[in-house]
Each structure stands twice: as C-alpha cells, then as structure tokens.
Amino acid sequence: MVDVARAAGVSLATVSAAINGSAPVSAELKARVQAAVAEVGYQVNAVARSLKKGSTGTIGLMITDITNPFFTNVIHSIQDAAHRRGYSVMLCCSDEDPAKERLHLQLLIDRMVDGLIIATAGHTDELHALWRSGRIPIVLIDRLIDGIDADAVIIDNAAATRDAIRHLLGLGHRRIGIITGRREISTSRERYEGYCQAMVEAGLPVDDALIAPAVRFSSQDGYGAAMKLLALPDRPTAIFASNNLSAIGLMRAIKDMGLTCPDDVSVACFDDFDWANVFHPRLTTVAQPTQAIGVQATTMLLERLKDTAGPPRVIRLKAELRVRDSSIVRTL
Amino acid sequence: MVDVARAAGVSLATVSAAINGSAPVSAELKARVQAAVAEVGYQVNAVARSLKKGSTGTIGLMITDITNPFFTNVIHSIQDAAHRRGYSVMLCCSDEDPAKERLHLQLLIDRMVDGLIIATAGHTDELHALWRSGRIPIVLIDRLIDGIDADAVIIDNAAATRDAIRHLLGLGHRRIGIITGRREISTSRERYEGYCQAMVEAGLPVDDALIAPAVRFSSQDGYGAAMKLLALPDRPTAIFASNNLSAIGLMRAIKDMGLTCPDDVSVACFDDFDWANVFHPRLTTVAQPTQAIGVQATTMLLERLKDTAGPPRVIRLKAELRVRDSSIVRTL
DNA sequence: CTGGCTGGTCTAATCGTTTCGTCATCGCGA
DNA sequence: TCGCGATGACGAAACGATTAGACCAGCCAG
Numbered sequence: 001m002v003d004v005a006r007a008a009g010v011s012l013a014t015v016s017a018a019i020n021g022s023a024p025v026s027a028e029l030k031a032r033v034q035a036a037v038a039e040v041g042y043q044v045n046a047v048a049r050s051l052k053k054g055s056t057g058t059i060g061l062m063i064t065d066i067t068n069p070f071f072t073n074v075i076h077s078i079q080d081a082a083h084r085r086g087y088s089v090m091l092c093c094s095d096e097d098p099a100k101e102r103l104h105l106q107l108l109i110d111r112m113v114d115g116l117i118i119a120t121a122g123h124t125d126e127l128h129a130l131w132r133s134g135r136i137p138i139v140l141i142d143r144l145i146d147g148i149d150a151d152a153v154i155i156d157n158a159a160a161t162r163d164a165i166r167h168l169l170g171l172g173h174r175r176i177g178i179i180t181g182r183r184e185i186s187t188s189r190e191r192y193e194g195y196c197q198a199m200v201e202a203g204l205p206v207d208d209a210l211i212a213p214a215v216r217f218s219s220q221d222g223y224g225a226a227m228k229l230l231a232l233p234d235r236p237t238a239i240f241a242s243n244n245l246s247a248i249g250l251m252r253a254i255k256d257m258g259l260t261c262p263d264d265v266s267v268a269c270f271d272d273f274d275w276a277n278v279f280h281p282r283l284t285t286v287a288q289p290t291q292a293i294g295v296q297a298t299t300m301l302l303e304r305l306k307d308t309a310g311p312p313r314v315i316r317l318k319a320e321l322r323v324r325d326s327s328i329v330r331t332l
Numbered sequence: 333m334v335d336v337a338r339a340a341g342v343s344l345a346t347v348s349a350a351i352n353g354s355a356p357v358s359a360e361l362k363a364r365v366q367a368a369v370a371e372v373g374y375q376v377n378a379v380a381r382s383l384k385k386g387s388t389g390t391i392g393l394m395i396t397d398i399t400n401p402f403f404t405n406v407i408h409s410i411q412d413a414a415h416r417r418g419y420s421v422m423l424c425c426s427d428e429d430p431a432k433e434r435l436h437l438q439l440l441i442d443r444m445v446d447g448l449i450i451a452t453a454g455h456t457d458e459l460h461a462l463w464r465s466g467r468i469p470i471v472l473i474d475r476l477i478d479g480i481d482a483d484a485v486i487i488d489n490a491a492a493t494r495d496a497i498r499h500l501l502g503l504g505h506r507r508i509g510i511i512t513g514r515r516e517i518s519t520s521r522e523r524y525e526g527y528c529q530a531m532v533e534a535g536l537p538v539d540d541a542l543i544a545p546a547v548r549f550s551s552q553d554g555y556g557a558a559m560k561l562l563a564l565p566d567r568p569t570a571i572f573a574s575n576n577l578s579a580i581g582l583m584r585a586i587k588d589m590g591l592t593c594p595d596d597v598s599v600a601c602f603d604d605f606d607w608a609n610v611f612h613p614r615l616t617t618v619a620q621p622t623q624a625i626g627v628q629a630t631t632m633l634l635e636r637l638k639d640t641a642g643p644p645r646v647i648r649l650k651a652e653l654r655v656r657d658s659s660i661v662r663t664l
Numbered sequence: 665c666t667g668g669c670t671g672g673t674c675t676a677a678t679c680g681t682t683t684c685g686t687c688a689t690c691g692c693g694a
Numbered sequence: 695t696c697g698c699g700a701t702g703a704c705g706a707a708a709c710g711a712t713t714a715g716a717c718c719a720g721c722c723a724g
Binding site for chain 2: 046066076083089093106107274277
C-alpha cells in the first residue's frame with residue numbers, strides 16, 4: 001500500500017480512502033490510485049485490516065462430523081450464505097469429542113472470529129465461559145445445551161420422530177424398536193421422547209427391551225444396537241434409527257442376520273441423503289431442512305453482529321417425513 | 333499483553349519471550365508472567381501475531397464439492413493432519429465453478445494463508461498467476477491441470493479404471509458402457525483412457541455409442557447419461573460410472589427403466605462410500621485412499637513451507653477395486 | 665585487573681492497515 | 695473584501711504482537 005501511495009504520489013490515507021470509499025476522494029486521485037494499484041499489483045492484507053478494525057469478517061463453524069451428509073449440507077448452506085454477505089467461514093470438526101472441541105474453540109477465538117455457529121459435542125466449561133463473557137455472538141445449531149441460553153436453530157425432533165413412529169404404527173406395527181443416540185445430546189433425547197409420545201398415544205407400553213442405545217455416533221455402535229434388537233426372542237417388526245449413521249449399522253445388521261427389509265422388518269430413520277432414494281430398499285426417512293438451517297443460522301448470527309441487544313431467539317424448524325419402500329404394512 | 337506485562341511488573345518483550353520461549357527467561361519471571369496471564373485472562377491475538385510474523389499458520393483448502401463423500405473424507409484427513417502440526421485449515425468450496433474458485437482464491441490470498449491445497453474446478457488465470465508468482469506453495473489434489481507444474485497428490489486413475497473394466501470383462505461382459513465426467517478435468521480424462529485401454533487390450537472396439545458424457549458433476553447429468561445408455565437398442569450389459577454422483581444417477585435410471593441391477597445390468601463405479609456396502613445391490617466400487625491423499629498432501633505442503641527448493645513432486649497413489657454384488661457374471 | 669562472553673531484561677521499531685484530527689483550498693454569500 | 699462551511703488531502707497515532715539491538719551484571723580466562 002505504501003508502494004501504491006508512492007506510485008500514485010498521494011498519501012497512505014488517500015489510498016485507503018480511495019480503495020474503501022471510506023472518505024471522499026476526488027475523481028482524479030481515485031483514478032491515479034486505481035492505476036497505481038494495477039501497476040503495483042497491490043492486494044489488500046486482510047490480516048492487517050483485521051487487526052486495525054478489530055474484526056476479521058470470518059465466522060467460526062464448529063460441527064461434530066464432517067463425513068455426515070446432514071452436516072455437509074448444512075455447512076454448504078452456511079458457507080454459501082456467509083460468502084454471499086462477504087464473510088468467510090472457518091470450519092472445525094470436533095469428531096464428537098468435547099476435548100477436541102475445546103481445542104478448536106480456542107483456536108477460533110485466538111483467530112478473532114466475529115461469531116460462532118456450533119453444533120456442540122457436549123458440555124465444556126470453555127464454551128460456557130465464552131458464552132457468558134458475551135465476547136462474540138454464538139448460534140447453536142442442531143443441538144441445544146444446558147446452561148447456554150443462546151440463539152439457536154434446531155428442528156422439532158420430538159414432533160418429527162412422533163410422525164415417523166405414527167407412520168409405522170399406522171402400518172400396523174406394534175413392536176417398534178428404536179436405536180437412540182448419545183444421551184448427553186439434546187437431539188437424541190428429544191427424538192427418544194417423540195418415540196415415547198407416539199407409543200403412549202397409541203396405548204402401547206414403552207418396552208425397555210425395544211430401546212437400544214448407540215452410545216457414540218457411529219455405524220459400528222448402530223450395528224451393535226441393531227443386532228441386540230434383532231436377536232430378541234420376539235423381535236420388533238419395525239425399527240427406527242435416530243440418525244443416519246445408526247441407519248447404516250441397522251441395515252448391515254439386518255443383512256447379516258439373514259433378514260430382509262422391509263419383508264422381515266420395516267425401517268425408518270432420521271436424516272435423508274441422496275443415496276437413500278436410490279438403492280433397494282429405498283429408505284423411509286425424516287428429512288431435515290438443511291438448507292434452511294444453514295441460512296437461518298447465518299442470518300441470525302450476522303444480525304447479532306450488527307445488534308447484540310435482545311433476548312436469545314430459538315428457531316425450531318420442521319422436518320419432513322419421506323415415506324418410501326423400507327416401511328410397509330405389517331403382514332400377518 | 334500489555335496488561336499482563338503490567339500485572340507481572342515486566343516488559344512486553346519478557347512476556348512475549350516467556351510465552352513463546354523465544355528467548356531465555358528466568359524461572360522466577362516466567363512464573364510471574366504465567367500467574368499474570370491466568371489472572372488477566374490473557375489470550376494471544378493470532379491476528380496481530382500473524383501480521384508481525386508474516387505467516388498465519390493457516391492453509392487454504394479448496395475443493396469443488398463438499399457434499400461429495402470422497403472430498404469430505406479427504407478434508408477430514410487434511411484437517412486432522414494439519415491440526416496435528418499446529419496448522420488451521422480454511423476451507424473453500426468452488427461448487428465446480430471456476431469463477432467461484434477465483435473469488436475464493438482471492439479471499440485466501442488476502443487472508444495470507446501460508447499454503448494452498450486445491451482440487452481445481454478448471455483453468456483460471458488467477459491460479460496460474462499465483463503459481464507462477466511462487467508466493468505460496470501449492471499442492472494439487474485429485475486433479476492435475478495444464479500449465480501448473482506444482483506438487484500434486486493424485487491417484488492412478490487410468491490403472492484403477494482399467495482394473496475395474498478388466499473385472500467386468502472377466503465376468504464375460506463385452507458391451508460395457510461408461511459415464512464419463514467433465515472433459516476439462518484430468519481425472520475424468522484419465523478414467524476414460526483407462527476404459528479405452530482395457531477395451532482395446534481385450535480386442536474390443538471403443539464404441540462411441542457406449543460413451544455417455546455427464547458434462548457436469550451431478551446426479552442429474554449422470555441420470556441423463558445413464559438413460560441414454562439404457563435406451564440403446566442393444567444396451568450395455570455393464571456400465572461403469574466415473575464418479576459417485578453419476579453412480580447415483582445411474583442407479584436411479586436403472587430403477588426408472590424397470591430394470592434391475594445386477595440381473596439386467598452390472599454396475600461398477602468410482603469412489604467408495606459407507607452406504608455402498610449396505611443396501612442392495614452392494615456396489616462394486618473403486619475405493620480411493622482418501623486418508624492417504626490428505627496426509628500426503630498436507631505433509632508435502634508443510635515440507636514446502638520449510639523448504640521451497642527442489643522440483644515439484646507428483647505422488648500417484650493406487651486405488652483399490654472392491655468387488656461386491658452389483659457386478660456379476662453375464663448370463664446368456 | 666581487564667576484556668569478552670553469556671544470560672536476562674528492556675526499549676523501541678516494525679508488520680500493513682484504518683482513522684482521527686488538522687489543514688489548505690475553494691466557492692460563495694454577506 | 696472577508697469570513698465561513700465544504701471538500702479533499704494528509705500526517706501520525708493506533709491495533710497487538712514480535713524481535714533486533716542496547717544494556718547490564720556476573721563470570722571466567724588470560
């Protein structure tokens with residue numbers, strides 16, 4: 001920039017004003033500066049600018065699993081929305097590990113991100129402290145967390161799961177199993193509650209034997225949980241998987257048990273994805289509005305950046321049940 | 333930091349030295365500084381540090397499609413490797429659009445990333461200029477590009493495709509179709525070449541009617557290309573999809589045509605993914621070593637950061653054919 | 665005793681911007 | 695002609711770290 005100033009024969013202040021339009025500059029000098037910029041091949045140094053301005057134009061995005069299609073769709077949508085408004089995104093992935101999340105959180109803070117969108121892996125004092133300090137706006141996505149009363153964009157997990165279970169009940173299923181997720185995660189708990197609500201509503205007992213927890217989010221754990229259900233003396237005629245990873249495990253388990261879906265056991269699961277609609281059986285899924293989640297979260301965050309005031313807002317979006325071939329009327 | 337200095341009763345230089353270990357500091361002062369850091373709640377300002385040091389400890393990662401499992405696996409591996417070495421990753425997604433890539437490239441440069449790992453969406457003068465300028469190290473992944481003779485980590489696409497086609501030939505297939513990708517992408521061209529090599533090697537003609545281009549990377553285009561092949565008077569008995577997106581389109585097309593895989597048409601495709609092994613038919617795929625790609629690319633880049641000298645190195649990794657149920661012996 | 669080295673500390677310059685306050689110039693109305 | 699508000703340009707002080715270089719005390723070898 002000093003080179004540009006020299007080449008154009010003007011002061012640094014004028015160059016800055018000409019480039020950013022932050023102060024009036026005569027047409028002539030503006031032209032001279034532009035010519036000089038081109039001549040010297042000047043490019044702004046965003047780091048210096050950030051230091052001076054106290055903001056980086058970057059938002060931190062923390063998610064728990066980058067190989068999960070649900071998250072990649074959300075990421076895509078957030079990046080799109082952010083870039084459109086001139087913000088960059090710094091993505092970190094905690095791998096469902098609170099310790100890793102803590103580490104990456106520190107990194108994002110050090111780097112002075114202007115705001116944070118986070119699907120948290122679980123409670124950490126650091127996130128708590130960060131939120132309490134109010135230093136930067138935070139928007140929670142996918143999961144709420146106790147003690148952090150921040151802006152959030154989530155979906156109505158209980159209602160969505162209830163819909164799915166009702167659908168299975170409507171097909172005549174009575175013994176319906178569920179593979180639940182990590183208990184610490186609000187999302188998992190809500191989905192479990194939705195399941196219970198639907199069962200109770202139908203006058204059915206909530207049988208502990210039909211609840212199979214997959215303690216971590218992984219297809220292995222989903223497989224284990226599914227095997228447990230399928231090995232039951234009177235095995236469920238339908239199984240609901242609380243997320244797409246456990247759905248993989250479930251489908252593999254069904255195959256390994258020598259059963260077929262949907263003839264032997266109907267299946268529905270959370271999270272839609274491209275492949276769900278392609279293979280046999282085409283999966284009945286609960287599709288989350290990933291696009292909307294990303295857009296809303298980004299919009300919310302950027303609004304907070306402008307105006308910190310006001311109580312936290314929680315947006316609850318609705319998910320949509322997509323009935324396909326993996327769930328059928330219970331025969332016999 | 334000035335607060336820390338005050339609290340500890342030492343100079344700024346000493347605080348910096350104590351924190352970074354960049355100069356010897358007596359045990360006593362070190363302790364005082366540490367206490368002061370804790371007391372004040374000091375956190376480094378990475379932006380200021382970057383400005384002074386001239387490096388940000390961040391590498392730019394540009395990919396073309398974040399919803400593609402191949403890329404998410406690579407991203408995951410790169411982030412892991414980078415974080416392990418104290419680097420952050422700034423991820424940008426071009427959506428296969430060179431114009432977007434150009435934009436994001438500028439962004440990464442402005443932000444002073446120390447290096448760049450890129451799966452390019454196609455030729456842009458900017459990337460070319462950046463590479464020629466030699467200002468920051470660049471590692472190409474997945475795709476080479478004319479005119480940029482940089483470090484690269486790719487796989488042996490021709491060999492991998494040849495293996496897959498040989499496998500189909502070995503099953504007795506003679507009319508084998510292929511859905512090819514964007515011609516501008518080296519990866520697509522190499523896979524096509526591998527197909528040709530295998531056909532010629534088997535003494536078969538390369539029939540233009542069996543080559544169905546999907547001009548963009550999308551399942552829609554894959555679907556269109558597949559429909560064209562399946563509508564042929566003497567349709568192919570096996571089809572190879574050049575990437576996982578076109579594989580989705582292909583599977584959907586088969587279903588929509590009222591055909592079944594593998595009975596009516598055998599299928600193999602590039603890129604393995606979790607779901608490929610779960611549904612019916614379990615897909616025969618060419619699995620890329622995504623983990624290794626990420627690690628190698630990161631290692632290569634960080635080595636270059638230390639030492640710019642030496643000619644560009646191109647690492648070519650091997651992909652592995654995973655034979656499953658979607659490809660079977662041709663009956664009749 | 666002296667000169668040089670080393671370990672420990674400090675002061676001040678620097679990185680590349682933005683921006684505040686100052687100042688000259690000009691046009692215009694009184 | 696004079697005074698005044700705009701307008702346009704500039705100088706210099708930040709932003710928050712790193713680090714070169716100055717300085718000093720203590721120690722050891724010559």
